[in-house]
Structure formats: C-alpha cells, structure tokens
Amino acid sequence: MVMFSLTPVLDVCTQQQEGKELTKEEKQRLRKEKKQQKKSKEKKDDKPSRDSEKEKKPASAASPAPQTPTQPPAQKAAPAPVPVPASETPSAADKPAKSKAELKAERRARQEAERASKGKKGDVGPQAAPGKPKAPPSELQPVVKRLPEHVQVDNPEVLKKLAKKLERQQVYGCAPNCCGCIPLRSDYGYKVSLFSHLHQYSRKAPLTQQLGIPSTVIHPAIVRLGLQYSQGIVAGSNARSVALLHAFKQVIRDYTTPPNEELSRDLVNRLKPYISFLNQCRPLSASMGNAIKYIKKEISNIPSQCKEEEAKRKLLNCIDCYINEKIVLAAKAIAKYSIEKISDGDVILVYGCSSLVNHILCEAFEKNRKFRVIVVDSRPRLEGREALRRLVQKGINCTYVLISAVSYILPEVSKVFLGAHALLANGYVMSRVGTSQIALVAKAFNVPVLVCCETYKFCERVQTDSFVSNELDDPDDLIVTRTGTTQLEHWQEVPSLGLLNLVYDVTPPDFVDLVITDLGMIPCTSVPVVLRVKNVDQ
C-alpha cells in the first residue's frame, strides 16, 4: 500500500530535486550492497547459533530510519503469526556476530560521508518507506520477522532501543541538547509472568508529568489528547479515533511549512513523534492505526506544487470525509442491517458500552421494534452503567446484571449483540475482556451471537490467543471493592501476589454467528475477503 502511494511522489520529486533523488537511489543501492555482503559472509561462516539479539540488531540497523510502532504490526500481515516470546524469534536469517560489527562500522562510515557531502538533516523517514517495501521483493533473503516492541517489554535491549528512538525523534525547533523530548514511560508494579512482555502503566503517573516545560515540542492538542487517553477520559475505539482525528486537524491547522521543505514529507515527519507520544500514553488501537495510515497516505499524496493553504484545506477535508464515511455513515448502514435482525419480542443481551451497539438499539427502538435489553457489566470499568444510562434515557426496557450471572440469565435471551475493538485477519474478534466469555456461554445455550463492527476496524494482524498482544491497565483499579474496603491496598508488599487488569480478549470465529458491517452481513471467515477488496480499492 505504502509503495503504491509513494512512487508518484518520488516521480514528482525527481523532476524538481535531482540532488535528493540521487541520495535516495544511492541509499537503496547501499542497502542492497550491504545485504549482499551479509549474504556472502553468511555463506562463508558456518556458525549455527541463532542468538535473537544478534538477529534483531542487524535487522533494526538494516532499515536506517526509526519506525513507528504502528507500522511493524501492519507490515507483518503476510508472514505467519509469531505467538512466541521474544527470546526465540523463528527467523531463518543467520547473522554471525563478528561480521555484524564490521558491517555496522562500514555502514556508519558511509553514512557519515554521505551526510557530510549532502548536508542532509533530520530523519530519513519517507525514504525508509519506499526503501523497505521495495527491499523485500527485490531481496531473496529470508525475511527477518521482527516483533513490535510493545510486546517485548521484558527484553531490556528492546527497551533501550525504544528509549533511543524516542530521543532521536527530535521535532524541529527543539534544541539539540534538550534530552528526552518524549520520555519513556516506566512500568509500574509487578506483572503477572504470562503478561510480562506487555507494558503496565499507572494512571497516577501520566506521561505529561515527565515532559519538560516548554512542551512546545509536542503540540498542545496532542498533549491534551494523550492525557485524556491515559486517564481514561476518552475511551472506546470510535471515540479515541475521532478524538485523534480532531487533534490531527488542529495540528494541520497550526502547521506551517518550514523553508526548503515539502509539506508532504515534512508533515509526516512531524506526526511521528506525536504518534510515539500517544503510544506511550496509551497503546494505539487498531482503528487508530488505520486512521493514521490513511492520514499519512493522504499527506504523502499531496502534489508538491500545491500551495500550503490549499493543501491544508484538502487535508482537513479528507479527515472530515473519513470521519463521516467510516464512522457516522457506517453506523447508519449497520443500524439499517441490524434492524432486519431484531424482531418483536426479542430479548437482546449486550456487554459493556459499545457506541455502535447502543446506536443500533436506539435506532431500532425509534423504528418501533418491541424488544428488551439485558446489559451485562464487569469490574473494574463498569462500562455497562453508561450503556444502561443511554438506553434507559431512550425508554428501552433494560435489565442489568454482572458477568458472573450470565449463565443464569442466558436462557431468557434470544440474541446477543457485541461490539468489537478490531476484527483480525483470521476472523477472530478482539474486544473488551469478557466478550469471549459471553460468546462461549451463548454458544453453549445455542443463542445467536452477532458482532457489529465498521470496516475501518478490520486489521491485518493475526492472533489466536489473548496473550500475545494485549493491553494491561492500571492494577490499582482492582483494589477498591463495592463496600469501599481496600484489602488489596498493599499488594505490592506481598511478593507472591500479582494483580492483572486485562483490557482486551480475542473471540474465535466459531462462537460468532454473524458480523454486521457497513458492507453488509458477513460470516466471520469473510474478513480476509473484505481486507483484500479494501486493499484493491486503495
């Protein structure tokens, strides 16, 4: 996808800036040479040991630019899922230790020479993107499968690299000796061993406390957004995406192209540190990842002869269109299809607070369907209360239970409507923790389970369990009970005690009977078809 969109930009650039074009070509040639050198050295050396760290270092050094965490998950669609801990990457690349140091030195020397001659400053962001997708098809080298660093938290090497990367993402205008523009957020508390590869942050230590003043390096709209995410003020996949897009609109409005720079490339580079910052505040969701991809594509597609005002207007328009089409109109289309499935006398079970499911139920109620709703809720978020409030306000007959009572209440239920955080490429549904439990029990009672999801939440990732990639929320949320007593207050002092506050879980497609999207009603196994059609369209 990135390759197709960036080649026209390259063509435009070649006409205007010969110097930069040479640099890009040279860099690609250099990369190819390096890889071929590595290959020949591999053949000479018969070292069989595959140390994961050694593989990771040349792999990360091979692409010279820092990459946002959203890109690696997206670009790993083709290789098979890698649900293994970080220490055993099953890659076939054999990189002996001694040649790596030599290669690195060579590469560094070349890069210094280039930099001196061309006087290039800052990131090589846009060049990495055409470089990277072009490199794998041209090289016959085995592809090194790199795990995204947000699932390698227990690996100190990766953490060090991440810290360095955040430091390197200097924003223009930031003083060169201003260290740690985007601070690395530290983990909090003891993590349950099965999930030790994930981040666990405390809500009481938001990232903004570690940001220096003046925080002009990060746009204030983004700082506010990050804070809203980390404190849970903006929650829910649609709400987060819309807030993100609005913040980006503000960024674009306040943006001015520096002299000798192109809007299409500079703006993308500006957005990278913001995205890293937001990722530190709270890991990005699949819908946000897709929205960011879309924006980056739109920005890169701005022709360079476009004036700044016009370009900004165009981008703001694009973002508005995206929100309108993918979220607002999609909700209307899904409501239209769902109403066919809601008949009079139905008892519908919903879990948690999904904006889409609430919208559907309100629409159906307005169309005079007679049904009643059972809202299932779970600690510690108790989001069901919000759903309950919205439905009761409309006048819908509701019942409220906690998830522990779900097998008691299910014989009464005729349908289950669930929302989704993302739909994975193998048909699995990623949603709030507890959803797979509801789907399982509903299957046991032969109650049809319907998942409602817009197509912009479809993601190319593949996951078969909830351990590999998840989000850990603040464990202190679990301390307070209904009666207000806090027996777990000193949980950190008990060495054998760990608190686990998972956010998401993954439901297999066997438990889901129907997925209602804005394209229609599809079975869960048709998600790859939709993704394929979407890619062809783009």
Added chain:
Amino acid sequence: MNEEELVEYFRAQMRKDPDMASAVAAIRTLLEFLKRDKGETILGLRESLKWATDCLTGEDSSVAVSSGGELFLRFISLTSLEHQDLSRCKKVMEERGELFLEKISMSRTKVAKLCHTFIKDGAKILTHSYSRVVLRVLEKAAAEKKRFSVYVTESQPDSAGRQMAEALRKLNVPVTVVLDAAVGYVLEKVDLVIVGAEGVVESGGIINKIGTYQMAVCSKAHNKPFYVVAESFKFVRLYPLNQQDVPDKFKIYCDFHLFITTFSEHSWRSCWCRVRRCSSLSALTQTT
C-alpha cells in the same frame, strides 16, 4: 410484457419441461421479458427486471426462483455497460443472459459429473425426499457401472420419497423406502448421505424439505459424510440465525401440479442445517 403474460409464459415453460428446475424456467421468462422490454434507461430496466422477479416469486414461492432472478440480474450487469446507446447495452445484456441460461441449463449435468466420484462401488446411500439433482447424480453413478443401494425417506406429508424410489427402481438400483422416524435407526448401515437443497444461504447452511436438519444432526453424531448437491443459482442472499429467522414465504410451498394448498403448523420447507462453511456469496458470483 405485463404481469399476466409473464406468469403465463412462466407456466408454459414449466409445462413444456416438467423436469426443468423452476428457477431455469423463471430465468427463461426473465430473458424473454428483457427482450420485449421497451424501457429507455438502464436503471429503468433493472427496476422492471426486479419487478418481474417479484411477480414470479409471487407465483412460485420457492427460494430458487428469487435467488435465480437476482443472480440473473447481477450476471447481466456484471459487464461494462458504458456504450453510447441503450440498444447496444441491451444487446450486451441479452447476450449475457443467453450465456447465463446456457450455463445453468447444464448445471445439473455438471453437478452429476462432479459428484458421482464420491459414490464408491458398494456404497449405501441415504437420501431425503425427491430431488432431481440427486436423481441425476445417482443416474450418472449407475451409468458409470457402480453398484450401490439407496435408502430413501418417505418424507411426509406428500410422500415424495416414493416418487424417488420409483424413479430409482427404473434404473435398477436397489432401493428401500424408510420412515422419516427411522433415520436414526438406518444411519449406522449407510456410508454417506446425499441431499439436494432448495436454497443455500450466506452462512453456508441450506434450506431444504423438512426433516433434512434431523438427518444432518444424526449423521454428524454418527460421523457419516453429509453431502449437499445444489446448482449455483440456488445461492440466496439470506442469513438466517436460526429456524425462525427464515422468511415465511419460503416455508410454504404450493405445488401447482398437485394443487396442494393445505399446510400444517409445521412448515414444509423450513429446515436449515449448517452443513459446512462455504465461501461468501460475493466470491461465488464472480465465477458464475
């Protein structure tokens, strides 16, 4: 072509060839309607074709007629209609229509050719009620000199199973008629189960004569392979979540040869069983 002419043409087609599937007759009628249509715009043409399909569905409420009509419309529009004048577009659509008709007229033969290999020599087959596609498959298998025996369920209330048994006897195939209630008893003896379908729904399940669901559940319990043979025009855009979700119009069937108008509380043709997962409908119409 107004409504009466349409219905009359349809009935004439059905009378001419009682062995033809009602959907094929419907598509022939629609093609004739297209040729005689005097519309001025492509959108108007589509609307009138949809109206014609609705008329025919009112006449013969089987699933295949409505699905066949819709697939016909999709097939003829699945081409570049960017010509300047309407008559050329119409000609293109008519040619596509003839092509579609030709393909589906051969569909039963194609199904028989593909399916007879599943019947091994010495096999014991269980089937349900009277299905012309299954009959064609068994004819082909018999022609390939395979020896097999067939159990047919009687399939009340119209005892269509007996009709099937008669036809099979003519082929010199040893056949036994069993009660609908005896399916569980006889399943341990059979090697495979083959049934036809009225319609194939989007979730991969099928709509068929009442009693098929029981047969499918029992064969799953006995781990016997359960095969469904259906022509591609029977793929319908429905997604029923359970038995109640199938629209009523598909559940009641008036056979205009026998003029049976009574129907009991237990609908005849409402039976939906999840046989195995099929790919989604959009993928299928690209191949037709």
